[in-house]
Amino acid sequence: MTDNKKLMYGNEAVARGAYEAGVSLVAGYPGTPSTEIVESATQYPEIEVRWSVNEKIAVETAVGVSKGGGRAMAVMKHVGLNVAADAFMNVSYTGVNGGLVIVSADDPGMHSSQNEQDNRWYALMAKITLLEPSDSQETKDFTQLAFEISEKYDVPVLLRLTTRICHSKGIVICEERNKIPAKKYEINISKYVNIPSNARQNRLKILERQQKLKELSNTIEINTRFPGKGKKGIITSGVSYQYVQEISEEMPILKLGMTYPIPDKLIKKFCQLFEQVTVVEELDGFLETQILALGCHNVEKKPESFTLGELNPHRVENLLKGKTEEITDYYPKPGKSPAMCSGCSYLGVFSVLKKMNLLVEGDIGCYTLGALPPMNALHSFLCMGAGMGMANGLSTQLPNQTKEKLVAVIGDSTFVHSGLPELVDMVYHGFEGLVIILDNRTTAMTGMQEHPGTGKNRKGEPLTTQLDLVEVAKALGATYVKKVLSSRLGVLERAFEKGLAHEGVAVVIAEEPCRHLEKGFDTVVSVNHKTCILCNECLNIGCSAISKENNAITISNPLCIGCQICTSICPSGALKLPIMIQKSRSE
Ligand code: SF4
Ligand code: SF4
Known part of the structure; x- marks a missing residue:
């Protein structure tokens, strides 16, 4: 492989494309499958890379850079675009100055997401250009192209990836960074201030822009026809193109790289050549719906099962042969359930929540796993920050004896992302109950990203300012605020009790660093089988280091990190750390 050829993940290729396109800023919020785009961009010192507090702020920051004349990219997973939707929809009206690209990484099959929404509809709603690489x-190439289109047509561009594209490797030819001079920043009130009179004018401009973009879509070389044999044609895009290729290289294909606006003339012409045309696309019939609306009646509407989950060559073959599917075709058989890491400080928190029989409105993070057995101690989650909002609403519907057991649980990064206004709203509307902030000093689930509460910048360097969650909670109106170590279960329980009994909004911050941030303890616990009464209390905390074999409690030496959560709940004192270690800890 020559020097300029590199094997890259799709995510790395996006970052490379941004680098070569002369991008000034990449801002994003971590979330699988897009996280590595931002992380990979950090290798290019020419780019300012930011983990924004949330996706809306990432888009707004990118809009600001674009307005100032630089090229900017905002990166998020698909559900992140819901958070950013307000900025995203409105920047279609203002247009851009420097090129503006928003990357949405969708997750068909829900490998690590709560839904499999198809974000291509966002492009249609916002009337902005949509590119889908395969x-x-x-x-890499489409990322660069996106910036060119953005500037030429005064339009933000949505680069839509899917998990397979993000996390698959392919050879990429790398080139030098383009030296793009920043455009001049100009105050332009009619463009950037969308009061209704300006917005109406800008709406008309969008119509004109759409016409030009349609023409582009009909002529751009990334919308290409590959000749083949037979009376059936295929229209496809993104990773689905690869699956079609794997089945046969002989089928006539119209491969679309620019999928909104669709190339209407090109599609009509293609459809006229065949008796039957199948649209092969993952998730919704996004292309199919638009193509049928063009009057291409030889296009077959796909059965609903093919709108579920990821495609693969086997499924595409089924689709093309008109075969029906079993549920296991589109969603994999459930395997071993995910679990919190052994010794995770959240284990102790959830064992207390369970012991107190509390009703827990949860949120998004590692702690969502508290919903799984043996904990079963998290009872709902919806989206980022929603646990607090749902508790706020649910409390109005519950009888007093249940209301007294209601708590909202949220992680530190999620609290900063979207919990702050939730707390303001709780205080404002007289919520009486407890919010538990699980502060593990990082954004653990997505790979240990810093956030304003960690007191470190993206590179892990200490900052002079740190968001103090205790002071923030007090400042926002919580009248009982307590910080406790999450592994001190007795203290935790008393803090929860006090918080629940408090009149007004109570906040308990259960703090202890994620175990992956620490060097680790140098010991394991041991079981005294003579004193163990086999009560199973230690099994109920859900630590994967603890199991029961041949009617005896067993501790896995490689997994145990000596966190002592289990020792503090064992009623018979059968679980013990070696004395030397206990001593050194108490010193
Ligand atoms: S000390 Fe107990 S809870 Fe902690 S990791 Fe070891 S077995 Fe698990
Ligand atoms: S908690 Fe203690 S007594 Fe109960 S099963 Fe575990 S080791 Fe035995």
Whole structure:
């Protein structure tokens, strides 16, 4: 492989594309499958890379850079675009100055997401350009192209990836960074201030822009026809193109790289050539719906099962042969359930929540796993920050004896992302109950990203300012605020009791660093089988280091990190750390 050829994940290729396109800023919020785009961008010192507090702020920051004349990219997973939707929809009206690209990484099959929404509809709603690459090379090339289109047509561009594109490797030819001079920043009130009179004018401009973009879509070389044999044609895009290719290289294909606006003339012409045309696309019939609306009646509407989950060559073959599917075709058989890491400080928190039989409105993070057995101690989650909002609403519907057991649980990063206004709203509307902030000093679930509450910048360097969650909670109106170590279960329980009994909004911050941030303890617990009464209390905390074999409690030495959560709940004192270690800890 020559020097300029590199094997890259799709996510790395996006970052490379941004680098070569002369991008000034990449801002994003971590979330699988897009996280590595931002992380990979950090290798290019020419780019300012930011983990924004949330996706809306990432888009707004990118809009600001674009307005100032630089090229900017905002990166998020698909549900992040819901958070950013307000800025996203409105920047379609203002247009851009420097190129503006928003990357949405969708997750068909829900490998690590709560839904599999198809974000291509966002492009249609916002009337902005949509590009869908089908391998790593295209991912890099389309990223660069997106900036060119953005500037030429005064339009933000949505680069839509899916998990397979993000996390698959392919050869990418790397080139030098383009030296793009920043455009001049100009105050332009009619463009950037969308009061209704300006917005109406800008709406008309969008119509004109759409016409030009349609023409582009009909002529751009990334919308290409590949000749083949037979009376059936295929229209496809993104990773689905790869699956079609795997089945047969002989089928006539119209491969679309620019999927909104669709190339209407090109599609009509293609459809006229065949008796039957199948649209092969993951998730919704986004292309199919638009193509049928063009009057291409030889296009077959796909059965609903093919709107579920990821496609693969086997499923595409089924689709093309008109075969029906079993549920296991589109969603994999459930395997071993995910679990919190052994010794995770959240284990102790959830064992207390369970012991107190509390009703827990949860949120998004590692702690969502508190819903799984043996804990079963988290009872709902919806989206970022929603646990607090749902508790706020649910409390109005519950009888007093249940209301007294209601708590909202939220992680530190999620609290900063979207919990702050939730707390303001709770205080404002007289919520009486407890919010538990699980502060593990990082954004653990997505790979240990810093946030304003950690007191470190993206590179892990200490900052002079740190968001103090205790002071923030007090400042926002919580009248009982207590910080406790999450592994001190007795203290935790008393703090929860006090918080629940408090009149007004109570906040308990259960703090202890994620175990992956620490060097680790140098010991394991041991079981005294003579004193163990086999009560199973230690099994109920859900630590994966603890199991029961041949009717005896067993501790896995490689997994145990000596956190002592189990020792503090064992009623018979059968679980013990070696004395030397206990001594050194108490010193
Ligand atoms: S000390 Fe107990 S809870 Fe902690 S990791 Fe070891 S077995 Fe698990
Ligand atoms: S908590 Fe203690 S007594 Fe109960 S099963 Fe575990 S080791 Fe035995």
